[in-house]
Amino acid sequence: MKFLKMLGAGLAAFFAVSTSAYSQDATYPFIDVKSDVGSYDPVALGEDIQLDGCGTSIWAASGTSTFSWCDITDYAEFSLSWSVWNWDTWSWTTFASFSGNSVGSGLTAVVNTGVGSPFTSAGVYYIGLLAEVTSSQYSxxxxxxxxxxxxxxxxxxxxxxxxxxxxxxxxxxxxxxxxDDAASVPEPLGALLLLPGLIYMARRERRRRKA
Known part of the structure; x- marks a missing residue:
């Protein structure tokens, strides 16, 4: 009986320690991140796109407050990259990358559309955002x-x-x-733009005839 009591006391102590250790591990302040690429209205070909990654968040796994990456001031351990879906290669192609102190500006970077840009023609594209904490406590x-x-x-x-x-x-x-395709100049407006030149040519012709 005494042995069983000692065994019971030992098991109780073991589970108490184990539970305590598990509790500490469960609330240890490791962080997690969640990427948010933002949402975008249609733009005309040739216009700039204001990227918006400020919805990307970081929080501690123990359930503490959540913060936007745009509210962080020290980006030493952070990186992010913007990409576009390439229908030809069936893969994501990175068009802008930022790490360390440049991450802050990368969250709200501006990208062009049109020739020489990641968005060369009218159509539907998919923009991707990969957000990372580049270091590990276990490195x-x-x-x-x-x-x-x-x-x-x-x-x-x-x-x-x-x-x-x-x-x-x-x-x-x-x-x-x-x-969308770049908006063309409407015909009535185009005629108005030509009007000053037509008036100048008419006056010049009138003067020439008088001479």
Whole structure:
């Protein structure tokens, strides 16, 4: 009986320690990210597109506050890349990449449309945004921390596989973009634009005849 009591006490202590350790692991302040590529109205070919990745968010896995990447001031451990779906190769083609301190401007970068741009003609395109925390707390020889707004200290975990739901250090999102043909000048307006030249030519011809 005494042995059973000792065994019971030992098992109780074991499970108490295990539960405590599990609880600490579950609330350890690792961060997760979720990409948000934004939404876009149709644009005319030749116009610029204002990209908007400010919906991309970061939070601690323990359930603390969520922050927009546009509210972060230190991007040392962050990177992002914008891409477009290529129907010919059936793959995503990166057209802009940012890492470290440049990430802030990359979230709201401007991209051209038309010849020489990622969007060369009218049609439906898909824009993608890959947002990453590039370091890991488990990287050999690294002790990485990230300071979030309000002075919160968080750590990137080792969950670097790609995710579409924001459950890891990498997130990807995409949306459709419609590019219309460049608007041509309407015929009545075109005639008005020619009117000053026609008046000048008529006056010149009148003067020539008088001479």
């Amino acid at each position: 050999l020889g690294k002790d990485v921390s990230i300071t979030l707004p309000g002075g919160l200290i968080r750590y990137p975990g080792g969950d670097s596989s790609l995710s579409y739901d924001g459950s890891t250090n990498r997130g990807f999102d995409y949306t459709a973009l419609v590019i």
